[in-house]
Amino acid sequence: xxxxxxxxxxxxxxxxxxxxxxxxxxxxxxxxxxxxxxxxxxxxxxxxxxxxxxxxxxxxxxxxxxxxxxxxxxxxxxxxxxxxxxxxxxxxxxxxxxxxxxxxxxxxxxxxxxxxxxxxxxxxxxxxxxxxxxxxxxxxxxxxxxxxxxxxxxxxxxxxxxxxxxxxxxxxxxxxxxxxx
Amino acid sequence: xxxxxxxxxxxxxxxxxxxxxxxxxxxxxxxxxxxxxxxxxxxxxxxxxxxxxxxxxxxxxxxxxxxxxxxxxxxxxxxxxxxxxxxxxxxxxxxxxxxxxxxxxxxxxxxxxxxxxxxxxxxxxxxx
Numbered sequence: 336x337x338x339x340x341x342x343x344x345x346x347x348x349x350x351x352x353x354x355x356x357x358x359x360x361x362x363x364x365x366x367x368x369x370x371x372x373x374x375x376x377x378x379x380x381x382x383x384x385x386x387x388x389x390x391x392x393x394x395x396x397x398x399x400x401x402x403x404x405x406x407x408x409x410x411x412x413x414x415x416x417x418x419x420x421x422x423x424x425x426x427x428x429x430x431x432x433x434x435x436x437x438x439x440x441x442x443x444x445x446x447x448x449x450x451x452x453x454x455x456x457x458x459x460x461x462x463x464x465x466x467x468x469x470x471x472x473x474x475x476x477x478x479x480x481x482x483x484x485x486x487x488x489x490x491x492x493x494x495x496x497x498x499x500x501x502x503x504x505x506x507x508x509x510x511x512x513x514x515x516x
Numbered sequence: 517x518x519x520x521x522x523x524x525x526x527x528x529x530x531x532x533x534x535x536x537x538x539x540x541x542x543x544x545x546x547x548x549x550x551x552x553x554x555x556x557x558x559x560x561x562x563x564x565x566x567x568x569x570x571x572x573x574x575x576x577x578x579x580x581x582x583x584x585x586x587x588x589x590x591x592x593x594x595x596x597x598x599x600x601x602x603x604x605x606x607x608x609x610x611x612x613x614x615x616x617x618x619x620x621x622x623x624x625x626x627x628x629x630x631x632x633x634x635x636x637x638x639x640x641x642x643x644x
Contacts, residue, residue: 404553405637414553437635440554447555468631470622471556471588486634495637512634 336498340505344487345480347502350462353479354382357460358389360477361430366392371427371454373420375445376400378434381491381499382462386432397422401441414444429454433461434491435482436475437468446473463487463504480504486512543596543629544582550632551585559584565619567611579612581621591621596629 345353361370370390374383376398387394400418429449436442442459449457460477467484486509488494489501494512498505509516534552537560539545544560551558562584568577581591595605602625609623624632633639 403636404550412553414555438632440550440556443556444554468628468635470592471585471590484631512639 336501339498339508339511340488340501341508343503343505344482344485345490345504350479350490350504351385353462354385355389357462357477357479358386358391361386361460362389362391365428365430368392368428369455370394371422371424371429372396372432373424373429373449374398374432375434375441376418377499378491378493379432379462382434383432386460395422399445401444403441414441416448424449424452424454426453426455428456429458430477431457431459433459435463435465435487436461436473437465439469439471439473442473443471462490540582541594541596543594546638547583547592547594547624547629547632550636551583556585557587559586565612565616567608567615577608579608589620591619592624593621594624594629596626 370392372383372387372394374380374396377400380398383396387396397420398418399416399420402412402415402417404412404414431442431445431449433442436459446457446459458476459473461475462479463482464475464478464480465482465484465487485506486494487504488498488507489504491499492504493499494507498507534545534548537545537548539548539560548558548560561580561582564578564580566575566578568575570576581593583592583594584590585592593605593609595602597605609621612619612621630639
């Protein structure tokens with residue numbers, strides 16, 4: 336698996352440091368509030384697991400999953416919630432935790448969905464921001480790393496469901512996804 | 517011009533709007549489908565911007581962005597030709613930005629569209 340990685344973009348220790356900083360900022364900003372962390376499966380799950388252990392205030396976590404556009408999408412399909420929250424968000428301070436934001440399309444859908452449930456507040460925390468690929472702009476309140484225009488895997492991020500278990504974030508070799516070039 | 521908000525957000529109505537449009541390139545149809553999938557409203561080629569006039573003030577050249585996303589006040593231009601061939605289009609877009617500085621426009625080049633296909637796992641289908 337390691338030989339599929341062109342270079343390590345963020346090491347384990349760099350990620351750890353960044354997650355500590357994010358956890359401290361969130362703990363400070365949400366002290367004396369009822370914080371609900373909403374995680375988007377599957378990519379963000381490892382980031383969430385580390386982040387909550389750096390947050391020093393009580394938090395509730397919940398998960399959402401939505402269908403992704405892809406080869407199996409019907410020609411004129413529309414996004415649907417594959418897994419909905421179990422917690423009510425009404426009146427709560429909600430922080431959406433994402434692994435990476437690129438086009439902003441998925442998050443736009445999720446934020447609209449959550450806004451319709453009348454949360455007390457709604458913010459976004461992402462470990463990585465690949466703004467060069469943004470189609471629709473999204474306000475990001477907490478951001479770990481800016482990511483250049485490369486295909487990253489590891490620390491929860493996948494290519495064809497693989498590489499999520501890498502402890503670092505690496506750049507996937509092009510020949511893995513474009514083998515014929 | 518066709519407006520995606522003419523429909524309710526359902527697969528059936530999406531198909532009828534998209535099928536009515538004579539997209540200039542298959543990538544534009546795919547872009548419309550992706551926007552529909554995520555519930556982003558779009559309009560196809562809703563507006564042309566004159567970018568060159570003759571001495572009498574008649575329009576010689578216009579630029580018509582492919583999509584307008586009204587919720588984001590954003591125009592999108594897809595250009596899937598190879599990077600070597602986009603110089604002329606880039607010149608036109610530069611002129612557009614000079615003449616209409618308030619316009620919010622994003623250009624999607626071939627490499628950007630390839631990334632979208634990769635992100636959505638469609639890149640292998642494209643090669644086949």
